[in-house]
Amino acid sequence: MFSHKRADFGEDFLFGAATAAYQIEGGQTDGRGSSIWDTFSTTPGNVHNSETGKFACDHYNRWPEDLDLLADGGFDAYRFSFAWPRLIPEGVGQVNQKGVDFYDRLIDGMLERGLKPFATLYHWDLPSALQDKGGWLNRDIADWFADYAVMVHKNFGDRLETTATINEPWCVAFLSHMLGVHAPGYRDIRAAARASHHVLLAHGTAINALRAEGGKNLGIVCNFEVAQGATGKPEDMGAARLWDGIFNRWYLDGLFKGKYPSDVLAHFAPHMPDDFADDMAVVSTPIDWFGVNYYTRGLYEHAPERGAFPLRKVDGPLEKTAIGWEIFPEGLEEILTRISADYTDIPLYVTENGMAEIEGTDDPRRIAYYNGHLGAVLAAQKRGADVRGYFGWSLLDNYEWAEGYDKRFGLVHVDYKTQKRTPKSSYRAFQSLLTGANRSR
Numbered sequence: 001m002f003s004h005k006r007a008d009f010g011e012d013f014l015f016g017a018a019t020a021a022y023q024i025e026g027g028q029t030d031g032r033g034s035s036i037w038d039t040f041s042t043t044p045g046n047v048h049n050s051e052t053g054k055f056a057c058d059h060y061n062r063w064p065e066d067l068d069l070l071a072d073g074g075f076d077a078y079r080f081s082f083a084w085p086r087l088i089p090e091g092v093g094q095v096n097q098k099g100v101d102f103y104d105r106l107i108d109g110m111l112e113r114g115l116k117p118f119a120t121l122y123h124w125d126l127p128s129a130l131q132d133k134g135g136w137l138n139r140d141i142a143d144w145f146a147d148y149a150v151m152v153h154k155n156f157g158d159r160l161e162t163t164a165t166i167n168e169p170w171c172v173a174f175l176s177h178m179l180g181v182h183a184p185g186y187r188d189i190r191a192a193a194r195a196s197h198h199v200l201l202a203h204g205t206a207i208n209a210l211r212a213e214g215g216k217n218l219g220i221v222c223n224f225e226v227a228q229g230a231t232g233k234p235e236d237m238g239a240a241r242l243w244d245g246i247f248n249r250w251y252l253d254g255l256f257k258g259k260y261p262s263d264v265l266a267h268f269a270p271h272m273p274d275d276f277a278d279d280m281a282v283v284s285t286p287i288d289w290f291g292v293n294y295y296t297r298g299l300y301e302h303a304p305e306r307g308a309f310p311l312r313k314v315d316g317p318l319e320k321t322a323i324g325w326e327i328f329p330e331g332l333e334e335i336l337t338r339i340s341a342d343y344t345d346i347p348l349y350v351t352e353n354g355m356a357e358i359e360g361t362d363d364p365r366r367i368a369y370y371n372g373h374l375g376a377v378l379a380a381q382k383r384g385a386d387v388r389g390y391f392g393w394s395l396l397d398n399y400e401w402a403e404g405y406d407k408r409f410g411l412v413h414v415d416y417k418t419q420k421r422t423p424k425s426s427y428r429a430f431q432s433l434l435t436g437a438n439r440s441r
């Protein structure tokens, strides 16, 4: 079990678990449109075993059972995402009423169980029809996204506890347009530069549109990695600093200081959209809270042969999860205190933190991982970070994008043949922390 008590985190601190539509819903029916992950995953070579989210955890049909698991676990909140193609199949225009009905039932189901809905508008499943128009490379996506955000607000806004515009803009832009690991799978610095700006322009445009409709408790969720030099050599420390700029400071400086970091811009500048500087007031539109996703640290060395960004990640010595990420809870404390000291004093939520294992329902390593990172939250609070909540990633084993289904992050095991859910010992550890008892419905 954990070595912490619920009261340690503060009276109003919220505990939740997080998921995302494409990773758990399945339900590619009832008018849902195609997404870029439907096409990317069925393109050979992009995903482990060419696995797709076609069925996933069948959450589209099994959501009552999954909400029961959250309630039984004693969680206060559920972080979920809307699937843009399920609500607006072509991305703009016609609304799919069956999609609205699904999320109506899901959100009402949360409220009936006393679960606060923490919604994310975009968790990577862009409608294919918008990709056909250039997707994140097309500046018009800011307006497409804002219109979608307003549609969600009008249908569900009165019942949402918080709304995040975008999950992990670094993944939406750099991982997906520079590294090609995620959909749409570009490997192109010009695409990466433009997507890295348009994703934040879309965020700010949507925030303004939601404010105009009376939207409240609006934020964004970014993922962070502590970047350290593989050695103390100046060139390796410089590589780590540059990666910190690419992964962390592009978003923190853009969102909270209204300017992009000069070291990263030096690489992106020839490829940025014209007059991007005129957009920075919109990019840095004030928000109400900030979501922090954290998993690990990275060690970097100088690699001049690597072209545009002369750096390379190197293997570190610490214990690793099944996905190869070092277990480094101190990094969460560092990130939380850095953001609250250098960027913003608005409330922070740890919106994702967790680890992958390959199999099994008895998961002592995951209990230790969560215990260490919960300790990091407490340490950050003691150093002045206004952390208001913590969401484990993830409620269920689910589709881990290009890794497919092997890498299991769930507090609850999913047998994908039978769709049977089995709480793991880490779920019981949260249940004990949150309710003082181990019980199941």
Ligand SMILES: OC[C@H]1NNC[C@@H](O)[C@@H]1O
Residues within 6 Å of the ligand: 020, 023, 168, 223, 293, 352, 393, 399, 400, 401, 409
């Ligand atoms: O890699 C684990 C998680 N990271 N953040 C975004 C989620 O969609 C991932 O599954």
